[in-house]
Amino acid sequence: MGAGHSHTPQGHADPTPQALAARKKANLILAAILIPLTLLTLVAMALLWPSGSKEGITLASPYAAAPGVTFDTGKIQRVVTGSCMDAVPQTGADAAPQQGSECIFAFTDPDKGGSPVKVVINPDVAKSHGVKVGDNIRYLNLSKVQGAESQGTPAYVFVDFVRTLPITFLAVLYAVVVIAVARWRGLRALIGLVGAYGVLVAFMLPGLVEGKPPLLLALVGSTVIMIGVLYFAHGFSARTSTALLGTMFGLAITALLAAWATDAANLAGVGSHDSATLANISDNISISGIILCGLIISGLGVLNDVTITQSSAVWELWELAPETSARQLFTSAMRIGRDHIASTVYTIAFAYAGAALPVLILVMLYERPLGDALTSAELSEEVIRTLVGSVGLVLAIPVTTLIAVLVVKATGLKAAGTRPAGMGSADAAPRLEDDAAGPADADRDAPSGRRGRRAAVRA
CATH class of the missing domain: 2.40.50.140 (Nucleic acid-binding proteins)
Incomplete structure (x- = not known):
């Protein structure tokens, strides 16, 4: 390589002192927002923590054997x-x-x-x-x-x-593949997953059994899970904190929509044998509350995925071209976000369709009208879960992108040195648009276009 060029791939050079200073200032800005929210969440968790009592619950376990059996x-x-x-x-x-x-x-x-x-x-x-x-x-x-x-x-x-042997084999294979590909980050993600299920089992499920407010229970439990999972898997950084803020927004939207949909659509769980069993064992258990909580929990994984991706995209684009305006940075990152939206919509829809496949087959054989089938007790919960989760994650993408843009611009560092070594301003700006733009945007990025003229002026 010529003199002055880094011997590491472009965009992956060691951060300069200016870049480190920008990240530090961004962390301070985000900490001022997230620390109070985290403390408030932990206080709410302590107040909602279930006692663990099962008084008043009468349930005959089918796995309990009679004398001699x-x-x-x-x-x-x-x-x-x-x-x-x-x-x-x-x-x-x-x-x-x-x-x-x-x-x-x-x-x-x-x-x-x-x-x-x-x-x-x-x-x-x-x-x-x-x-x-x-x-x-x-x-x-x-x-x-x-x-x-x-x-x-x-x-x-x-x-x-x-089924102990095949499930153990698949679990070990999954762990080996994740760790082999993602290495230490993959291991941390697996440990974080165990912690997330710990919160679910120790806090959320007993709380639902004791009749705690399901909306608060789901919001507090999901927020704690996301705080732990994001920081443990991705580390403490401005990118992770930005993703967490976007995730919290997505959770809030999902919770509000879930609360409205559960009531407006009269989701009572009457089509499920398990729900009917729960409804009969205790007066404290609310089937509608359980459904509401499930609507919020079901979208956590995909929500985490899209927010961390958008946050990373903004930071990578900014570090490549820190002189780019906030509007251009947001537009470039949203091109990535729109691709992600298109793929995650299919992900959620097909995941729920696969889980409800036996019901879908029965509905087909009954030859019911499509509208009646989708609004029936058997399918309405899955349909609403898909729609509520999709709206929450789609709205989380532009909000996360906007938060990330505001944070990187709030650092106040113009940072001629924040870009990797060897990249001048004339190199950095076109790289931003080339990476983000797809084939459909090529005409807008041509030198004769408005963006091309701006790039030429900057150069």
């Missing part, structure tokens, strides 16, 4: 089809299935040792997925229950598959 595990050795009469002792023939009906049996080797046992496979499992030799299953052991024989009850009944 155990949940055992084992590996299937062979699978046979036979008469359902074979599932029960002959002493219970009066209560046994009718002659001629067929059942699927899995001879299973118990993990605790002993002779193989004959496990009855549920008809729905046998039809939808089936069982095969080598599968690890969990089954109900009724062989020691008094009176089971006289009632015609099978001694061993399938409960579920044991």
